[in-house]
Amino acid sequence: MRAARAAWRFLRGEPFAFVGAAIYALIVVTAIFADKLAPHDPREILRVGRRVARYLPISPEHWLGTTSSGRDVLSQLIWGTRSALQVGLTAAIVVVAIGTLMGLLAGYLGGWVDKLITRLADIVLSMPFLPFMLVLAALTQPGTTVVVACVALLLWPNTARVIRSQVLSLRERAWVEAARVTGCSNTRIMFVHILPQVLPLAALYGSVAIGWAILAEASASFLGFGDPNTVSWGVMLQEAYANQALGRGAWNWFTPPGLAIVSMVLAGFMISRGSEKLLFPKLADK
Amino acid sequence: MSRSGFLRLVAERLGFLVLTVWITTTVTFLLFRLMPGDPTLAYLSPTFNEETRTALLRSFGLDKPLWEQYLIYMGNLLQGDLGTSFLQRVPVSQLLADALPNTIILTLVALSIAYAFGIVAGAFLAFQRGRGIEGFAIPAALATRSAPEFWLGMLLLAGLAFQLGWFPTGGAVPPGSNLGGVVDRLTSPEFWRHLFLPALTLVLYLQGLPLLLMRATMLEVMNDEFIVMARMKGLSRWSIVMRHAARNALLPVVTAFALGLGASVGGNVVVETVFAWPGVGRVLVQAVQGADYPVAQGAFILISVVLATMNTVADLLYAALDPRVSVGARR
Numbered sequence: 001m002r003a004a005r006a007a008w009r010f011l012r013g014e015p016f017a018f019v020g021a022a023i024y025a026l027i028v029v030t031a032i033f034a035d036k037l038a039p040h041d042p043r044e045i046l047r048v049g050r051r052v053a054r055y056l057p058i059s060p061e062h063w064l065g066t067t068s069s070g071r072d073v074l075s076q077l078i079w080g081t082r083s084a085l086q087v088g089l090t091a092a093i094v095v096v097a098i099g100t101l102m103g104l105l106a107g108y109l110g111g112w113v114d115k116l117i118t119r120l121a122d123i124v125l126s127m128p129f130l131p132f133m134l135v136l137a138a139l140t141q142p143g144t145t146v147v148v149a150c151v152a153l154l155l156w157p158n159t160a161r162v163i164r165s166q167v168l169s170l171r172e173r174a175w176v177e178a179a180r181v182t183g184c185s186n187t188r189i190m191f192v193h194i195l196p197q198v199l200p201l202a203a204l205y206g207s208v209a210i211g212w213a214i215l216a217e218a219s220a221s222f223l224g225f226g227d228p229n230t231v232s233w234g235v236m237l238q239e240a241y242a243n244q245a246l247g248r249g250a251w252n253w254f255t256p257p258g259l260a261i262v263s264m265v266l267a268g269f270m271i272s273r274g275s276e277k278l279l280f281p282k283l284a285d286k
Numbered sequence: 287m288s289r290s291g292f293l294r295l296v297a298e299r300l301g302f303l304v305l306t307v308w309i310t311t312t313v314t315f316l317l318f319r320l321m322p323g324d325p326t327l328a329y330l331s332p333t334f335n336e337e338t339r340t341a342l343l344r345s346f347g348l349d350k351p352l353w354e355q356y357l358i359y360m361g362n363l364l365q366g367d368l369g370t371s372f373l374q375r376v377p378v379s380q381l382l383a384d385a386l387p388n389t390i391i392l393t394l395v396a397l398s399i400a401y402a403f404g405i406v407a408g409a410f411l412a413f414q415r416g417r418g419i420e421g422f423a424i425p426a427a428l429a430t431r432s433a434p435e436f437w438l439g440m441l442l443l444a445g446l447a448f449q450l451g452w453f454p455t456g457g458a459v460p461p462g463s464n465l466g467g468v469v470d471r472l473t474s475p476e477f478w479r480h481l482f483l484p485a486l487t488l489v490l491y492l493q494g495l496p497l498l499l500m501r502a503t504m505l506e507v508m509n510d511e512f513i514v515m516a517r518m519k520g521l522s523r524w525s526i527v528m529r530h531a532a533r534n535a536l537l538p539v540v541t542a543f544a545l546g547l548g549a550s551v552g553g554n555v556v557v558e559t560v561f562a563w564p565g566v567g568r569v570l571v572q573a574v575q576g577a578d579y580p581v582a583q584g585a586f587i588l589i590s591v592v593l594a595t596m597n598t599v600a601d602l603l604y605a606a607l608d609p610r611v612s613v614g615a616r617r
Binding site for chain 2: 126131135136137138139211215219225234245246254255258262263266270
């Protein structure tokens with residue numbers, strides 16, 4: 001209850017974070033009730049009389065019109081929230097877990113562990129993200145697993161660096177020394193004493209990683225390496241592009257999924273920008 | 287930093303670059319050969335007859351043990367031999383050499399415009415700190431960074447090319463005509479007309495970073511002692527902002543430019559695909575889609591090497607420009 005009130009106070013004071021959190025809330029609610037909210041089955045091929053209802057414009061029956069294969073755009077958009085959240089959250093959790101662990105080890109243990117992890121991070125950061133994902137998808141099998149794996153494999157250094165520098169300052173504090181004196185093992189100090197202190201920071205990077213994962217999924221789908229059996233915003237855009245929606249000026253088809261992606265990624269940026277002020281009060285007056 | 291100190295840094299960075307490139311190429315080798323399934327399937331098109339098959343197997347060294355294959359692969363790489371395309375039956379290096387200038391032109395043009403705009407707009411916004419325009423400009427800059435590049439491209443394509451007909455819908459030259467040499471391309475108005483939309487897409491996508499970076503560092507620099515000093519000397523606000531603050535705030539932006547150059551060469555993959563721009567990214571996508579593995583491998587290696595090189599350049603630029611950076615105390 002206290003935490004909820006504190007969160008509310010924070011959101012009221014930070015308009016950026018408030019808007020971001022509101023967007024996330026809206027997307028989560030939509031994803032939970034997708035089957036109730038969507039007017040049609042997203043994969044159902046709709047018909048007008050005996051003909052397939054292709055390229056219907058915006059109308060009271062189809063708020064966002066239909067696709068080239070007669071599917072309801074609004075329903076696909078609503079169902080897309082599920083795959084977006086699924087990809088975004090799994091990738092964010094994995095990337096933050098790896099990044100935090102690496103940052104913690106490097107920062108706390110120092111020495112050759114630190115050197116090794118920092119070097120590894122530098123090398124990973126010089127791998128081109130999209131090309132790597134393409135090659136991996138082509139050599140294994142296309143789908144969301146590859147997207148999540150790539151985000152996890154290639155984006156952990158960003159989190160690790162920040163966590164590392166945070167741990168570097170934390171480990172010099174008196175209470176860490178106190179813990180050591182009372183005979184706590186390194187493992188215990190790292191995971192019981194220091195880890196909780198850096199979790200908020202890790203969560204912050206997680207909110208940005210959600211956006212990265214969704215962008216990655218969209219790009220993979222667009223290039224033809226998404227999972228064709230899921231209804232995702234990326235797959236919607238790919239279908240629109242491949243079926244001449246641009247030439248036909250079917251704005252009602254290819255604008256909404258893009259806007260949905262933008263709002264979700266933007267929400268992550270906004271939350272992280274807003275909470276930066278909370279975590280680093282020094283920046284607040286800048 | 288002392289001169290010898292800087293030279294040592296250069297040597298250290300170059301050594302690390304070599305290490306990175308070696309690891310990247312090794313990972314690429316392992317990726318392409320150790321994937322589940324028969325590696326010969328990945329390397330040999332089923333349409334080849336028995337004779338070409340054996341010849342190719344031998345030329346790739348695929349009949350040998352893995353470590354020997356690795357030595358051959360590295361040897362070939364060092365000689366610039368990336369193999370032969372399955373689909374087009376030409377050396378991979380030639381395909382890449384044809385595509386690379388297009389990618390570089392697109393990236394350089396877009397990055398330069400994006401950074402010129404971002405620097406000016408960022409400095410302006412720092413100047414406007416606390417005014418109403420911030421509430422609009424910052425979310426707008428963040429929003430363009432949140433949009434998938436290919437979707438921005440799709441919107442521009444649908445509006446400016448298909449609907450209004452102002453620009454061609456794809457490619458680098460009108461269908462049927464020859465691309466010509468690099469000089470021919472740069473002097474041809476058609477080429478620039480084709481370049482416009484992909485470049486604009488990239489500009490929209492890329493301008494947010496320099497803008498936010500410039501604004502943030504400007505605000506930081508404006509509080510520094512030497513600015514207070516300049517103000518005390520009675521210099522005009524404009525002179526302070528432009529001649530003192532901006533020059534110091536540019537430093538991270540310059541580094542970001544070098545990093546951005548490397549990242550864009552790889553990240554252009556989707557933009558080049560949307561606009562059918564004949565660059566390295568599109569070569570990679572088509573090779574991957576068509577299971578043309580030597581081309582995919584070559585393009586991936588090229589993109590990685592460019593990225594790693596630009597990262598090194600960014601590091602060195604930063605050290606060369608900022609007297610405060612000392613050797614060994616990086617990050």
